Amino acid sequence: MTEHERPARTRRRGEELLTAIRAAVLAEVAETGLGRLTMEGIAKRAGTAKTSLYRRWSSPQEVLLDAIHAEHPQETVSPGSDDLRGDLIRALRQLVDWMRSPSAEAAGSIVAERVRHPELARALYERVFEPRGGRFTLTVLRHYAEQGRIDPRLITPVVADIGEALVFKYAMDTHQVPDDAKLAEIVDQAVLPAVGIGPDRPESAAKP
Amino acid sequence: MTEHERPARTRRRGEELLTAIRAAVLAEVAETGLGRLTMEGIAKRAGTAKTSLYRRWSSPQEVLLDAIHAEHPQETVSPGSDDLRGDLIRALRQLVDWMRSPSAEAAGSIVAERVRHPELARALYERVFEPRGGRFTLTVLRHYAEQGRIDPRLITPVVADIGEALVFKYAMDTHQVPDDAKLAEIVDQAVLPAVGIGPDRPESAAKP
DNA sequence: GATTGAAGATACGGCAGCGTAGCTTAAACT
DNA sequence: AGTTTAAGCTACGCTGCCGTATCTTCAATC
Numbered sequence: 001m002t003e004h005e006r007p008a009r010t011r012r013r014g015e016e017l018l019t020a021i022r023a024a025v026l027a028e029v030a031e032t033g034l035g036r037l038t039m040e041g042i043a044k045r046a047g048t049a050k051t052s053l054y055r056r057w058s059s060p061q062e063v064l065l066d067a068i069h070a071e072h073p074q075e076t077v078s079p080g081s082d083d084l085r086g087d088l089i090r091a092l093r094q095l096v097d098w099m100r101s102p103s104a105e106a107a108g109s110i111v112a113e114r115v116r117h118p119e120l121a122r123a124l125y126e127r128v129f130e131p132r133g134g135r136f137t138l139t140v141l142r143h144y145a146e147q148g149r150i151d152p153r154l155i156t157p158v159v160a161d162i163g164e165a166l167v168f169k170y171a172m173d174t175h176q177v178p179d180d181a182k183l184a185e186i187v188d189q190a191v192l193p194a195v196g197i198g199p200d201r202p203e204s205a206a207k208p
Numbered sequence: 209m210t211e212h213e214r215p216a217r218t219r220r221r222g223e224e225l226l227t228a229i230r231a232a233v234l235a236e237v238a239e240t241g242l243g244r245l246t247m248e249g250i251a252k253r254a255g256t257a258k259t260s261l262y263r264r265w266s267s268p269q270e271v272l273l274d275a276i277h278a279e280h281p282q283e284t285v286s287p288g289s290d291d292l293r294g295d296l297i298r299a300l301r302q303l304v305d306w307m308r309s310p311s312a313e314a315a316g317s318i319v320a321e322r323v324r325h326p327e328l329a330r331a332l333y334e335r336v337f338e339p340r341g342g343r344f345t346l347t348v349l350r351h352y353a354e355q356g357r358i359d360p361r362l363i364t365p366v367v368a369d370i371g372e373a374l375v376f377k378y379a380m381d382t383h384q385v386p387d388d389a390k391l392a393e394i395v396d397q398a399v400l401p402a403v404g405i406g407p408d409r410p411e412s413a414a415k416p
Numbered sequence: 417g418a419t420t421g422a423a424g425a426t427a428c429g430g431c432a433g434c435g436t437a438g439c440t441t442a443a444a445c446t
Numbered sequence: 447a448g449t450t451t452a453a454g455c456t457a458c459g460c461t462g463c464c465g466t467a468t469c470t471t472c473a474a475t476c
Contacts, residue, residue: 034243
């Protein structure tokens with residue numbers, strides 16, 4: 001929050017400058033919201049001049065788009081050991097970790113205003129959500145289905161969304177991300193039952 | 209969308225005027241977003257003068273707050289016949305019906321910008337979500353738990369949220385509300401399994 | 417070390433929303 | 447009918463952001 005660096009006497013160029021601008025626009029949209037995102041605000045926060053922004057982009061939204069684009073799509077989960085429950089929790093924890101990042105808040109603003117900025121929303125889905133997997137638990141579920149531990153016919157679009165949906169709902173209601181205990185509840189009480197494992201049946205009873 | 213009524217030559221007062229203003233602010237926030245909500249915009253759409261707005265409220269947000277406040281909390285579901293599955297679908301359909309309303313879109317804008325306008329978000333939850341029940345399926349689940357048809361211990365906060373969470377997720381992803389077929393999938397594949405009723409077990413096998 | 421190109425600073429007219437003031441006029445009340 | 451109240455206009459100076467132009471200055475390149 002003490003970002004308002006003075007001219008710093010070194011003149012940044014190329015990638016160094018771009019990085020600062022991208023960080024600035026993400027911070028700016030998180031603070032002011034997409035509706036109040038402005039070239040002057042971005043410039044001020046990045047410690048650069050409006051001119052330098054207009055040299056590359058023509059609107060604050062395009063600056064944001066660039067920043068989102070530049071966010072490297074991270075690698076997806078590796079369903080490691082033979083531990084369905086643990087892998088599901090880890091998958092959701094990956095989602096939660098991302099939700100803490102600055103770009104996640106920006107993503108939220110975009111989704112909320114998608115009616116006003118359809119291109120932005122589309123770019124967000126194409127460049128961030130889909131490459132990232134989007135469905136974190138799905139990877140895990142498929143893995144164990146291939147191993148014959150759960151019935152593949154149970155892995156429907158709805159079932160693949162249960163975990164993520166509950167994480168989002170929890171974040172929406174409480175305005176904080178679920179901790180590990182909550183993730184465990186979600187997995188135990190909602191995801192696992194949907195693929196035929198308990199709450200009342202022990203795991204081992206799933207595939208006799 | 210042809211709201212821009214000319215002065216109409218009759219001068220509205222009191223409740224009649226208030227109603228028009230409330231409708232205007234809801235439409236305005238749906239169209240421009242909460243971040244771009246403005247007194248002038250509301251006034252123009254309501255066909256009134258800025259002066260009349262400032263006479264009662266001091267910011268566009270307070271006008272919106274008033275409009276939300278004035279939205280009567282609607283009655284909740286009556287878990288009617290002896291049909292758990294049908295009642296669950298009906299409960300979710302109630303949610304979906306609300307999500308089509310103009311105030312729902314306004315509510316979405318507020319939730320999205322809750323960081324910027326905490327009072328608005330709080331008012332929304334206190335005056336709209338909580339009185340409305342907030343949890344649509346919960347009412348139904350409790351009803352059948354009292355009748356001994358499902359195990360009360362299974363009705364946890366997580367389980368009570370499954371249906372609503374999936375409806376929201378679907379709306380977020382596709383930007384349209386789920387139809388009845390989708391609601392049925394949600395109930396069959398996610399909600400019912402969580403309260404111990406198959407996908408693989410028939411309903412009747414739930415309480416032997 | 418000279419050249420070139422982009423970064424940075426400053427200034428501009430234009431527009432939109434702000435919040436207030438002063439006034440006219442229609443509607444409600446007595 | 448006369449009075450009171452609020453709705454409806456218009457206009458004001460102020461501010462923030464717009465997009466552009468101009469000029470200086472630093473940094474990379476040759």
